[in-house]
Amino acid sequence: MRDLRIDFFRGLALCAIFLNHVPTPATLLTWRAYGFSDAADLFVFLAGFSAALAWSQGFLKDGLSASLKAARRAFVLYKAHLCIVAALLAVALLTVRLTGDAAVLDWMALEHLARDPVDGWLRVATLSYLPTYGDILPMYVVFIGGLALLGPLIVRQPAAALLLSVLLWLVAGRYGLAPAGRPDGEAWFFNPFCWQLLFVLGFVLGQRARRGVALPRHPLLAAAAAAVVLYAFLAVSPWQRFGYAPGFVLFDPDLLPPHGKSMLEIGRLLHFLALAYLCAWAIPPQARWLSRGPAALFLLMGRHSLPVFSVGIVLSTVWTVLVVATPTTPGLEVVFALSGLPILVAVALMRELDARQEAGAAEAGPGTAAPGPAIPTPAGQRMTGRAAVA
Incomplete structure (x- = not known):
């Protein structure tokens, strides 16, 4: 039976990612302001969780077939990444043309791509040039692509795979090992x-x-888990974000556990795992409220995460440009940021209607529009057509 929590929390993460990418007080509506972790941690974790639901049995029974499915999925994500970079470049160049200010190219780390398209696109294609906001999908390309190669081994030796994963995390964090993501290294x-x-x-x-x-x-x-979450809440002093007691902190910032984002430091990892455990402990997989009211909208977005994510990345960039270029007030900025969420819901709704039409055509048999290939959704349910899985 489908675990409704997966799509719900994926949809919630998509909304939080959008709001966190637009520089407005609306970021206070996401959990990033109240602890060490944020939506990115949830999104990556759910990608691994849903990949296991979709393909782990296939890796056990027919490793080659499941590996090919994972490889195809990685290629879909790769193409989406290239499209996102092209869209970001178009937004940046249009902004420069309309405003005459080339600073946006520097902020979006697109100056090299605009100045030297041949070398720039070669680097983009090889994932060695990741513009601002264009650095998320490449992770999934690498992870899902790696799963295509190592999936059969991981499902048979999960403890060993987890141990090696921890060791790689420790070594990379200790020595700062990371691939180059910009032309300057x-x-x-x-x-x-x-x-x-x-x-x-x-x-x-x-x-x-x-x-x-x-x-x-x-x-x-x-x-x-609750103690870890409470400690992180008090450690980040969220009251200061609201203008209260600006000089008051309960813990010396220099003595906090490392919780940096880039290297997924230990404080951040523990905070996310504590939050995830509490949510999984408190919310049943088939909780009725997950499919009703506003929660159903998060479910909808979570089911079609790739198109929603892709549109959200481009839209948050456009919204950021408009916020920076337009004199406004904090209250209006919050309203403006929130106005992007109905657009994301609309994208998910259109994709849902397309999926249902494709499924209906497949059930109708010959003489109707030919459906696309059946592929696994994030929660393992089979759907016909081009269902998006992030």
Whole structure:
């Protein structure tokens, strides 16, 4: 049975990613302001979890077939990444043309691509040039592509795979190992050698869920997770973001556990795992409220995460340009940022209608429009057509 929490939290993460990319006070509506982790952690973890639900059995029964499916999915993500970079470049060049200010090219790290398109696109194509906001999908290309090669081994030796993943995370974090992501040699912002740990964790736990292994439920575990979440909340002093007690902090910032984003440092990782455990502990997989009211909109976006994510990245860039260029007030900025969310819902709704039409055509048999190939959705449900999986 489909776990509604996966699509719900994926949709929630998509909205949070959009709001966090637009520089307005609307970021205070996301959990980034109240702890060490944010939507990126959730998105990567769910990618691994849903990949296990979709393909782990296939890796066990027919490793080659499942690997080909994962490779095809990685290629779809790769093409989406190239389209996003092209769209970001178009937005930047149009902004320069309308305003005469080339600063946007520098902010979006697109100056090299605009100045030397041949070398720039070659670097983009080889994932060695990741513009601002164009550095998220490449992670999934690498992770899903790696899964195509290593999936059969991971499903058979999950403990060993997790141990190697932890070791890679430790070594990369300790020595700063990361691939180059800019022409000047600057590394990937999301260091894939570190962030792979969240993906592998999600995959291993997803494989356990696929086999029916229940999450350990113990009051002491819940209490420990709650303590981690509370500590992170107090440590980031969220009241200062609202203008209250600007000089008051409970913990010396220099003594906090490292919680940087780029290297997925330990404080950030523990905070996310604590949040994830509490949510999984408190919310049943088939909670009725997940498919009703506003929650159903998050479900819808989560089911079609790739088109929603792609549109959200480009839209957040456009919204950022408009916010920076237009005199406004904090209140209007919040309204403006929130106005992008209905657009994301509309994208998901259109994709849902397309998927249903394709499924209906497939059921109708010969003489109707030919459907696309059947592919697994993030939660393992089979759908006909071009269902998006991030």
